[in-house]
Amino acid sequence: MFVGYFTERPYQDQESGYFGATGRSITDLTMSNASYDPRLGADLYNRYLDEKIYAEEMGFDGLMLNEHHSTPFCMGGVMNLEAAILARITQRAKIVLLGNILPIWDDPLFLAEELAEIDMISRGRLVTGWVRGTGRESVAHNAAAPYNWERFQEAHDFIIKAWTQPGPYRWEGDHYHFRYVNPWSRPYQDPHPPIWIPGVMSRNTVAWAAKHRYPYVMLATELEPTRESYEYYTEVAKEEGYETGTQHRGYLFKVHVDDNEKLAEEAGRKFVQGPSNPFLEGNQGTVRPFIQNLPGLTQRNNLLPTMRSFAAAASRGRAAQHKEEQEKAGKKVEPPKPETPRDTYIDQTEKYSIISGTPDTVIPRVRHVLETLRPGSIFFWDGDGAMSHDDSMRSLRLMGSEVIPAVREIAKELDLKGPFEVDPQTNKPIENGDSAAPNTEDLANS
Amino acid sequence: MAENDQLAPVTMSLATGNISCLMGGSGPTLVCLHHSWGNPGALDLHRELTSSFRVIIPDMPGWGGSDRPLWARTVRDIAILVNHFACTFAPSGYHLVGFGFGGYVAAEIACMSEHSVDSLVLIGAAGLQPEKSEILDQMMYSHRQYIEESFRDRDSYLNHIGEEPSQDMRDLWDHSREMTARVSWKPYMFNRRLGELLKNVELPSALIWGEHDKIIPMEVAEQYHAALKNSAIHVVKNAGHLVELEAPEELAALISNHCSTNIDQVSQGG
Numbered sequence: 001m002f003v004g005y006f007t008e009r010p011y012q013d014q015e016s017g018y019f020g021a022t023g024r025s026i027t028d029l030t031m032s033n034a035s036y037d038p039r040l041g042a043d044l045y046n047r048y049l050d051e052k053i054y055a056e057e058m059g060f061d062g063l064m065l066n067e068h069h070s071t072p073f074c075m076g077g078v079m080n081l082e083a084a085i086l087a088r089i090t091q092r093a094k095i096v097l098l099g100n101i102l103p104i105w106d107d108p109l110f111l112a113e114e115l116a117e118i119d120m121i122s123r124g125r126l127v128t129g130w131v132r133g134t135g136r137e138s139v140a141h142n143a144a145a146p147y148n149w150e151r152f153q154e155a156h157d158f159i160i161k162a163w164t165q166p167g168p169y170r171w172e173g174d175h176y177h178f179r180y181v182n183p184w185s186r187p188y189q190d191p192h193p194p195i196w197i198p199g200v201m202s203r204n205t206v207a208w209a210a211k212h213r214y215p216y217v218m219l220a221t222e223l224e225p226t227r228e229s230y231e232y233y234t235e236v237a238k239e240e241g242y243e244t245g246t247q248h249r250g251y252l253f254k255v256h257v258d259d260n261e262k263l264a265e266e267a268g269r270k271f272v273q274g275p276s277n278p279f280l281e282g283n284q285g286t287v288r289p290f291i292q293n294l295p296g297l298t299q300r301n302n303l304l305p306t307m308r309s310f311a312a313a314a315s316r317g318r319a320a321q322h323k324e325e326q327e328k329a330g331k332k333v334e335p336p337k338p339e340t341p342r343d344t345y346i347d348q349t350e351k352y353s354i355i356s357g358t359p360d361t362v363i364p365r366v367r368h369v370l371e372t373l374r375p376g377s378i379f380f381w382d383g384d385g386a387m388s389h390d391d392s393m394r395s396l397r398l399m400g401s402e403v404i405p406a407v408r409e410i411a412k413e414l415d416l417k418g419p420f421e422v423d424p425q426t427n428k429p430i431e432n433g434d435s436a437a438p439n440t441e442d443l444a445n446s
Numbered sequence: 447m448a449e450n451d452q453l454a455p456v457t458m459s460l461a462t463g464n465i466s467c468l469m470g471g472s473g474p475t476l477v478c479l480h481h482s483w484g485n486p487g488a489l490d491l492h493r494e495l496t497s498s499f500r501v502i503i504p505d506m507p508g509w510g511g512s513d514r515p516l517w518a519r520t521v522r523d524i525a526i527l528v529n530h531f532a533c534t535f536a537p538s539g540y541h542l543v544g545f546g547f548g549g550y551v552a553a554e555i556a557c558m559s560e561h562s563v564d565s566l567v568l569i570g571a572a573g574l575q576p577e578k579s580e581i582l583d584q585m586m587y588s589h590r591q592y593i594e595e596s597f598r599d600r601d602s603y604l605n606h607i608g609e610e611p612s613q614d615m616r617d618l619w620d621h622s623r624e625m626t627a628r629v630s631w632k633p634y635m636f637n638r639r640l641g642e643l644l645k646n647v648e649l650p651s652a653l654i655w656g657e658h659d660k661i662i663p664m665e666v667a668e669q670y671h672a673a674l675k676n677s678a679i680h681v682v683k684n685a686g687h688l689v690e691l692e693a694p695e696e697l698a699a700l701i702s703n704h705c706s707t708n709i710d711q712v713s714q715g716g
Binding site: 147 | 627632
């Protein structure tokens with residue numbers, strides 16, 4: 001079992017008014033950066049890096065970063081810079097990028113070089129992941145939405161070749177053209193860093209990941225549709241002639257641990273407060289449906305079961321289609337989401353979208369997730385929304401001392417092996433492979 | 447209303463794919479190129495024009511019932527295909543009328559194949575980059591908002607479309623918007639080379655703009671006027687971007703007059 005830590009690094013600003021129900025509304029791609037305070041940004045970037053260092057100390061196998069653009073809910077516009085810093089200031093944990101948004105790169109050779117440098121500086125600790133991005137990213141970097149999928153695939157093929165085939169050579173593709181491909185820096189790992197693909201709703205991407213035998217990491221989707229999406233991956237894998245295992249399945253979910261249940265609820269509710277991800281059910285921001293449904297961005301009729309969830313559909317600007325499809329299928333349309341943060345929190349807690357509590361209450365619920373989905377990699381999503389540094393650090397301490405050790409025992413019992421124990425490309429055990437887990441007892445007591 | 451106002455569907459097969467169109471009327475050939483949001487079918491304007499012209503209203507390649515050229519990347523690609531299509535029907539020449547994005551396509555055709563075209567009518571045409579303002583970017587609006595902005599005002603929108611567009615209309619907009627994005631995502635709705643290329647064009651050109659056009663600024667009409675030697679601007683009162691819906695009779699008269707004035711330059715089409 002590979003256990004990673006993640007936060008979206010929200011731009012938390014009590015002064016701007018963009019904070020929670022008392023401030024101005026957070027509507028996607030409508031907020032001016034005139035509100036941005038670089039001094040506060042400096043504090044926050046350093047805070048999140050510090051928390052990553054502590055997460056490594058607490059025994060996490062991976063430190064996950066992600067990337068969004070022109071939005072306060074994620075400060076990772078230049079995720080690779082954060083990754084490069086982590087490469088130098090951490091010692092053991094994998095640096096997991098989920099992921100670079102390939103279609104918005106007009107020059108994927110730069111990306112190949114950057115990732116190779118991160119891999120070298122970290123001495124082979126990079127896990128690279130690639131995504132197609134949301135409508136926000138296509139708008140923010142003005143990448144033509146209808147070519148998103150084509151550019152994703154071509155950029156992928158280009159980078160793999162740049163990493164594995166000695167140059168110089170030409171690349172004359174449909175979207176990318178290079179007369180001299182010969183990046184001087186090459187990845188530390190041979191033949192290249194592991195590639196994991198995160199996603200939420202596109203069947204195309206799942207099928208593509210399965211064809212490449214890349215582990216697929218579902219991002220905070222509801223349990224049953226997530227399980228069904230894994231099944232789709234398995235179906236494609238069978239067509240490709242191989243069996244899937246836990247090493248092919250990853251799952252990111254919201255987990256917060258605290259000293260007592262009162263604190264846990266207070267902090268847990270902050271997941272959906274402040275500048276948290278507007279894709280999350282009940283959060284205080286809103287997406288603009290037409291931005292998420294840019295023309296040609298995602299094949300309208302080829303979506304994963306995750307889009308059956310009203311919240312997921314609404315967050316991707318598909319509420320109307322969702323209602324129509326459900327009614328056509330003779331299914332009851334889910335009621336609108338609860339109106340108050342407290343209701344939202346309870347609702348999400350009940351369906352395991354948020355797990356917040358003391359170690360005693362969190363561990364059984366994490367077990368339920370592991371039993372239901374059987375992933376080989378998990379990421380605890382914490383320290384987000386309106387959570388403070390103190391909230392994050394309390395949780396990290398308890399994760400290190402109690403939750404992660406318990407999760408490793410559960411994983412052993414359930415035989416959940418991660419992609420560093422069983423190679424997803426070959427399904428063979430990796431020699432000396434483990435989840436890179438340190439002795440967490442020692443760390444917690446140090 | 448004209449008597450001979452039947453516009454029937456016709457499909458032409460080109461090596462690059464089928465092109466669907468509506469065709470009707472008799473007289474010199476007049477080709478109408480639709481807005482970016484697609485061909486809404488035969489309008490009163492089109493029917494009126496059939497009394498004097500053989501009217502052809504193609505679904506431009508990639509829009510409506512025409513095959514989508516997945517390889518096409520620029521508006522110029524579409525212009526080449528449309529001109530090829532039009533010349534097949536009217537090898538001796540045709541009058542060319544473009545609405546909004548269709549006007550952009552028409553202007554590209556005028557540059558590349560002036561000899562094929564007898565006269566040019568651009569109605570709220572995109573294609574040139576305004577200097578003092580901006581073309582309204584549909585990618586930053588919902589379908590409904592964008593179409594509403596295309597009318598003179600909300601009352602006019604409600605009068606023509608209603609509170610909620612029909613599913614057919616929404617499907618048409620969705621399908622059309624993807625093709626628009628495929629060829630005009632960036633730069634959005636203009637070609638910086640087009641203004642220079644138009645300076646060599648001598649076609650008689652009518653530049654017709656709705657007084658309340660909120661999509662393509664009036665400034666663009668002036669830019670076209672400055673670039674096209676033989677052009678004149680006509681402003682239609684009480685109309686927005688969709689002049690054909692808000693002032694169809696006046697527009698029909700303007701088109702007929704412009705194209706008839708230049709009738710001595712045309713043959714009767716193929």
